[in-house]
Amino acid sequence: MKIAIASAKGGTGKTTIATNLFEALRLEGNFTVDFFDTNVGEPDAHLFLDNIYTEQTNKEVVNIKIPLFDKEKCTYCGKCLHYCEYDAIVMNKEDRNIYLIDNKCTSCGACIYVCNDNAITEIDKEIGIINIRENKSSDNQGSRFIDGYLNIGHPFVSPIVQSMKTKLITGQISIIDTAPGTSRAVVEALYDVDYIVLVAESSAFGLHDLQLMVKMLNELRKGFGVVINRYHGEHNIVQEYLEKAQIPLLMEIPFKMEYARIYSESELLVNNNDDMRKKFLELFEKIKSEYMLKAMYR
Numbered sequence: 001m002k003i004a005i006a007s008a009k010g011g012t013g014k015t016t017i018a019t020n021l022f023e024a025l026r027l028e029g030n031f032t033v034d035f036f037d038t039n040v041g042e043p044d045a046h047l048f049l050d051n052i053y054t055e056q057t058n059k060e061v062v063n064i065k066i067p068l069f070d071k072e073k074c075t076y077c078g079k080c081l082h083y084c085e086y087d088a089i090v091m092n093k094e095d096r097n098i099y100l101i102d103n104k105c106t107s108c109g110a111c112i113y114v115c116n117d118n119a120i121t122e123i124d125k126e127i128g129i130i131n132i133r134e135n136k137s138s139d140n141q142g143s144r145f146i147d148g149y150l151n152i153g154h155p156f157v158s159p160i161v162q163s164m165k166t167k168l169i170t171g172q173i174s175i176i177d178t179a180p181g182t183s184r185a186v187v188e189a190l191y192d193v194d195y196i197v198l199v200a201e202s203s204a205f206g207l208h209d210l211q212l213m214v215k216m217l218n219e220l221r222k223g224f225g226v227v228i229n230r231y232h233g234e235h236n237i238v239q240e241y242l243e244k245a246q247i248p249l250l251m252e253i254p255f256k257m258e259y260a261r262i263y264s265e266s267e268l269l270v271n272n273n274d275d276m277r278k279k280f281l282e283l284f285e286k287i288k289s290e291y292m293l294k295a296m297y298r
């Protein structure tokens with residue numbers, strides 16, 4: 001089962017929910033659980049999971065294909081320029097010069113497709129890496145922590161997310177921590193998961209951000225529920241919205257100094273508070289029943 005944790009903006013506690021859910025399940029030991037940090041522009045799950053996964057067992061380089069121009073074969077017709085939606089090709093017909101601004105190239109392949117003169121070949125360009133770490137302790141061997149890192153200066157994160165997902169999801173349960181927002185990389189991370197946990201704050205801004213995510217997930221036709229983080233105790237506008245829109249409220253995490261302290265020390269709630277460990281296991285049970293309910297009416 002693939003469960004993604006998402007939010008419309010950073011700072012809502014998305015990684016807190018993802019890492020704690022992962023650790024609660026890993027410690028239960030009933031399943032092999034893999035954790036994927038797909039926020040490859042700014043990965044931060046390692047801050048909480050480094051203590052568990054101390055040894056790196058594998059590292060994979062992620063390449064994309066970019067065009068290489070053969071200036072002898074090129075007739076400087078300009079067709080590739082015309083079809084490149086990202087303005088990544090620069091050509092000067094008089095000087096018989098053509099080159100690529102490689103940080104703009106998305107590897108879409110349109111230029112190669114339209115060139116009739118066989119003047120373009122493809123070469124590899126490294127854009128990032130994927131780290132794979134296996135759990136070496138006796139409890140729940142086989143669980144893995146996988147995070148991706150985008151090279152500085154490269155703007156397109158989707159190929160790394162794609163590579164992480166297509167090659168590496170093997171565990172019985174995969175917890176996928178996404179980047180915040182509704183970008184293409186987030187859609188890439190979410191489109192084939194079984195269930196999505198949206199993390200929201202109980203404020204007017206939190207509601208606005210949540211509504212953006214709900215709109216996107218409805219387009220993707222995905223089952224999802226909401227965790228309210230830093231809950232202040234009173235009935236609030238986010239709960240009202242969820243009731244009206246009939247979106248399941250999966251869990252509320254109260255605002256507590258103790259939790260803030262645990263977080264600030266890069267520790268996990270489930271390893272420091274038995275009640276929270278129980279709550280995260282209950283969260284998993286709710287996710288499972290919501291997923292099964294949705295599957296019944298599909």
Ligand code: SF4
Pocket residue numbers: 069073074075076077078079080081091098114115116117118119120
């Ligand atoms: S389409 Fe081919 S021949 Fe035409 S300018 Fe581009 S590389 Fe040169």
Ligand code: SF4
Pocket residue numbers: 066067083084085086087088089100104105106107108109110111112
């Ligand atoms: S592969 Fe796509 S984005 Fe890159 S230069 Fe060619 S047309 Fe432009």
